[in-house]
Each structure stands twice: as structure tokens, then as C-alpha cells.
Amino acid sequence: MHLAQQDINNLTIKGMNTNMNKRHLFIITGPSGSGKNTLLKAIMEAMPDFLRIATVTTRPPRPGEVDGVDHFFKSTDEFERLILADEFVEWQPMFGYMYGTLKDTIRSVVDVDTNSFMEIDILGALSIKKMYPDKVVVFFVQPPSLDVLEERIRGRGHRISEEELANRLNRAKMELSYAEQCDHVIINDKLDLATTDLTSIVQSYLGEKIYDK
Numbered sequence: 001m002h003l004a005q006q007d008i009n010n011l012t013i014k015g016m017n018t019n020m021n022k023r024h025l026f027i028i029t030g031p032s033g034s035g036k037n038t039l040l041k042a043i044m045e046a047m048p049d050f051l052r053i054a055t056v057t058t059r060p061p062r063p064g065e066v067d068g069v070d071h072f073f074k075s076t077d078e079f080e081r082l083i084l085a086d087e088f089v090e091w092q093p094m095f096g097y098m099y100g101t102l103k104d105t106i107r108s109v110v111d112v113d114t115n116s117f118m119e120i121d122i123l124g125a126l127s128i129k130k131m132y133p134d135k136v137v138v139f140f141v142q143p144p145s146l147d148v149l150e151e152r153i154r155g156r157g158h159r160i161s162e163e164e165l166a167n168r169l170n171r172a173k174m175e176l177s178y179a180e181q182c183d184h185v186i187i188n189d190k191l192d193l194a195t196t197d198l199t200s201i202v203q204s205y206l207g208e209k210i211y212d213k
């Protein structure tokens with residue numbers, strides 16, 4: 001596992017030329033409630049010309065979520081039809097709903113060769129990284145502790161049962177064990193620091209000067 005500061009130094013010293021002018025798909029992953037969505041929104045504001053890639057889900061939209069932006073919201077029947085038609089790069093059930101990434105979506109990102117962001121769970125992230133190792137950069141958003149994660153899940157604004165909470169915390173433990181397989185780990189303690197870490201590392205992949213030593 002690399003700390004963000006080490007990542008920045010390594011990229012500055014060794015990787016800047018090879019990464020320069022190359023377009024990337026930046027994947028933001030991490031446990032439910034770790035702050036993926038919050039960080040994605042913050043970085044999209046800083047980098048408005050990046051595409052945001054939506055995945056498909058059968059879960060209902062949360063307040064403020066927009067179809068085609070946050071996710072493609074589909075019925076279970078539609079989702080099953082897409083599975084049978086072999087339209088997914090990866091899909092899986094999670095917390096009682098289905099989630100998946102369309103082949104078409106990934107193909108269009110690779111073909112158009114643009115910089116883009118997507119938010120997806122760890123297993124989906126690692127399977128897409130395996131398919132496009134040079135194109136994809138995976139950020140793991142890690143909460144400072146499981147207690148903080150619990151507080152954030154409870155405080156997210158939509159009601160959640162104790163059973164759902166326990167499921168999320170259990171899955172979070174599994175997901176945390178994969179953090180080291182990601183390209184970068186962002187500890188999301190103070191939001192402004194986590195946003196700065198994420199933005200600096202993304203900028204370093206774009207070949208932009210990130211700070212003066």
C-alpha cells in the first residue's frame with residue numbers, strides 16, 4: 001500500500017513522462033459510506049471536462065440522483081435481460097440489488113480516449129483494471145476507522161435497518177482487505193485533505209505540475 005504523498009513523489013520522479021498525455025479511466029472504489037460519491041462530486045467540480053461513467057443498478061434512485069448520471073436505474077427484469085444478452089463486463093448482487101457495468105460503456109470510454117471517472121465496488125473495479133491495466137487507475141477510499149464508517153452510513157440521510165447496517169459493515173471488512181491491490185489509497189478523514197490528495201494524484205497522471213518542492 002502506498003501513502004498518497006509517496007504516490008505523488010513516485011509519479012513525479014519516475015512516472016511523469018510515461019503518464020503524460022495519456023487518457024485514463026479513474027475508478028473510485030471503497031466500502032459503502034466511505035465517501036466515494038462525496039469525493040467524486042468534489043473532483044468533478046475541479047475537473048469538469050472529465051466524463052462521469054455511470055453503472056447500472058436495480059436499486060431505486062436516492063434523492064437528487066439522476067438516471068444516466070449517477071447510475072442507469074433499471075428494473076430487475078431489464079437487468080436480467082442485459083445479463084442474458086451478455087451486455088455486462090461485470091455484474092454482481094450487492095445489498096439486495098444488482099449492480100453491473102455495461103460493455104458498451106467501457107468500450108466507449110476506451111474508444112473515445114477521454115479522461116473519465118467512475119464509482120464502482122472493489123470487485124468490479126479490480127476486474128475492469130485487469131482488462132485495461134494501462135488505462136485504468138483505481139483509487140480506494142478508506143474510512144479512518146470502522147466506527148467512523150458506521151457513523152457515516154447512519155448519517156447519510158436515508159433510513160437503514162440495523163440488519164442492512166451490519167451487512168454493509170461486514171462487506172466493508174472484506175473490501176478493506178483488497179485495498180492494497182488498488183493503485184492508490186485515499187484516507188477519507190478530513191474531506192478537504194482527501195479531496196486534495198485525490199486531485200493531486202489525478203493531476204499527476206495528466207502530466208500537470210502538482211506542487212513545488
Ligand code: ADP
Nearest residue numbers: 032033034035036037038152156188189190191
Ligand atoms: P459512498 O458513496 O462511499 O457510499 P458517501 O459519499 O455517500 O459514501 O458518504 C457517506 C456519508 O459520509 C455522507 O453523508 C457524506 O456526506 C459523509 N462524508 C463523506 N466524507 C466525509 C468526510 N471526510 N467527513 C465527514 N463526513 C463525510
